[in-house]
Amino acid sequence: MCHALGKRLEGFVTALPVPEDQLAKLLTVAEYAALPQNALRPWELQEGILFRSPRPGYDHVDASLELAIQIKAQLPGDLWVMQDASVDLELAAPDEPGFVRAPDLFIVERAVRDEVRRRKRLIRAAEVLLAVEIISPGSKRMDLVVKRAEYADAGIGQYWIIDLDPPTSLTACHLTEGFGYMDGGTVTGKYEAALPVPLVVDLDRLC
DSSP states (O other), rough: HHHHHHHHHTTTTHHSOOOHHTSSSSSOHHHHHSSSSHHHEEEETTTTTTEEEEOOOOHHHHHHHHHHHHHHHHTTTTTTOOSSSOEEEESSOTTOOOOOOOSSSEEEHHHHHHHHHHTTTOOGGGGEEEEEEEOOOOHHHIIIIIIHHHHHTTTOEEEEEEEEEESSSSEEEEEEEETTTEEEEEEESSSOOOOSEEEEEEGGGOO
């Protein structure tokens, strides 16, 4: 096993029921998807390396649930809100080390959700209309810098970053042609979105 990779993956064999030969190499998206799904949470794939996201605290979990409830109540019947599901960012060829993220919350068409369940495949970045990440201790740079760049490269049109530090705030990023994500700064109180569909989010209810 490569020494550097082995150090980064130290302890994974006991944390995940994954054959050691798979941990000794960079994984493709297909190889990631073939792992036991009940063991993958909260693992993501970053350039082929399994990456463990910080375990969310109670405030994070409560905020994610409240946000999902607020959004679900406003969505038209052909859209669906999902939480903590794997998304293939499609940033690499199928035979190359891949990228898989699990946004705290995202919106897809209901037909996509139904097909994913039927075919047992990962949701693709091109199918995600909005991705939301809630900052956790230890994830600030990941959400503000790394995932912001990855989601933009993946072509996800709308990306919200929510910071629960008082006052709870939301930064809404929209994808532009040639310039990646642009945003209008942080918002507190109530946020009104026009895309992907009209939505009103009461941020004070997330805390």
